[in-house]
Amino acid sequence: MSEIRRISLGVEWLDYALQGGVPRGTWTLVTGEPGVGKSILCIQAVGANVDAMPVVFVSTETKFYDVVRQARQFGIDLSDAVSLTEVLTGKTKDVKTNLIIIDLFGLTRQYRELLRAGEEGEEGSKARAKSPLSMEVVMAAIEKAYEVLGVGEEGGKKDVLVVIDSLAPMWSHAPAMARLITYRLRQRLYRSNVTVLMTNQYAPTTGMTFGFGAEHIADAIIHMWFESVETTKEIRRWLIIKKARLTNHYRKAMRFDIEPGKGLVLLEPGIDELRKWFESSSKGRVSNE
Numbered sequence: 001m002s003e004i005r006r007i008s009l010g011v012e013w014l015d016y017a018l019q020g021g022v023p024r025g026t027w028t029l030v031t032g033e034p035g036v037g038k039s040i041l042c043i044q045a046v047g048a049n050v051d052a053m054p055v056v057f058v059s060t061e062t063k064f065y066d067v068v069r070q071a072r073q074f075g076i077d078l079s080d081a082v083s084l085t086e087v088l089t090g091k092t093k094d095v096k097t098n099l100i101i102i103d104l105f106g107l108t109r110q111y112r113e114l115l116r117a118g119e120e121g122e123e124g125s126k127a128r129a130k131s132p133l134s135m136e137v138v139m140a141a142i143e144k145a146y147e148v149l150g151v152g153e154e155g156g157k158k159d160v161l162v163v164i165d166s167l168a169p170m171w172s173h174a175p176a177m178a179r180l181i182t183y184r185l186r187q188r189l190y191r192s193n194v195t196v197l198m199t200n201q202y203a204p205t206t207g208m209t210f211g212f213g214a215e216h217i218a219d220a221i222i223h224m225w226f227e228s229v230e231t232t233k234e235i236r237r238w239l240i241i242k243k244a245r246l247t248n249h250y251r252k253a254m255r256f257d258i259e260p261g262k263g264l265v266l267l268e269p270g271i272d273e274l275r276k277w278f279e280s281s282s283k284g285r286v287s288n289e
């Protein structure tokens with residue numbers, strides 16, 4: 001009976017709630033309103049793993065440097081990160097890093113080239129991708145990053161963490177295509193050694209993940225929300241694990257806040273309760289085998 005290897009999300013209490021983290025090779029979706037803390041969670045997950053494994057961080061919303069700067073505010077040093085744009089333009093040669101950041105805004109000039117290289121002969125790909133904000137570009141860029149990080153076909157079995165923050169712009173032009181687009185993503189990038197963390201916006205007005213979402217390709221779903229600010233007159237953030245395959249996860253909502261230098265900080269229940277829960281729930285090892 002082999003124990004499941006888990007990947008930390010960089011937030012101790014959330015790891016407890018997930019019995020130690022997300023299982024290696026699974027796909028986790030983080031949903032929630034703008035500003036609730038999805039990107040900061042992603043950055044913490046990167047910080048926790050980048051020394052141990054190659055990491056590809058796709059940012060569709062912020063520039064390369066903003067990711068590094070935001071990380072620094074939480075005491076996470078990502079200054080060794082290399083932007084894929086710099087690699088493609090030849091600005092950075094002989095890359096020695098564990099972290100490639102793909103910022104789609106930076107790819108405005110390079111993305112066509114990426115598509116040509118990645119999908120030789122596949123008719124129509126160039127036409128489909130009229131802007132770098134497309135899943136075709138994201139997939140080709142991730143594959144290019146694998147190559148740079150030495151986890152291409154040959155370096156195959158090494159653990160890799162892929163973070164996509166966020167998916168929403170990928171189908172903003174065609175919301176009805178969301179399912180198909182995300183299925184394609186999963187089909188093309190699925191590998192047993194690749195653990196994926198992705199985010200998506202959740203529209204509080206319609207109660208739906210923007211463009212019908214990506215829940216169907218997620219092995220785990222972490223949902224974050226704000227209590228009504230008009231009622232509470234202060235920011236009150238909550239998080240719940242709605243689903244986590246292969247995991248006897250914590251079932252209750254956890255209240256948290258975001259603190260400089262720390263990131264996601266647990267307010268309710270206490271960390272002791274979560275640790276105790278983690279210890280007792282892991283004892284039987286029911287879901288760990």
Ligand SMILES: Nc1ncnc2c1ncn2[C@@H]1O[C@H](COP(=O)(O)OP(=O)(O)O)[C@@H](O)[C@H]1O
Nearest residue numbers: 033034035036037038039040041073258259260
């Ligand atoms: N340095 C910081 N210290 C404390 N809180 C911060 C800091 N930077 C950002 N925040 C908080 O994090 C929020 C943004 O979180 P973020 O993860 O970017 O949200 P999302 O990705 O869900 O839209 C900000 O609105 C602010 O409340």
Ligand SMILES: [Mg+2]
Nearest residue numbers: 038039061165
């Ligand atoms: Mg964000």
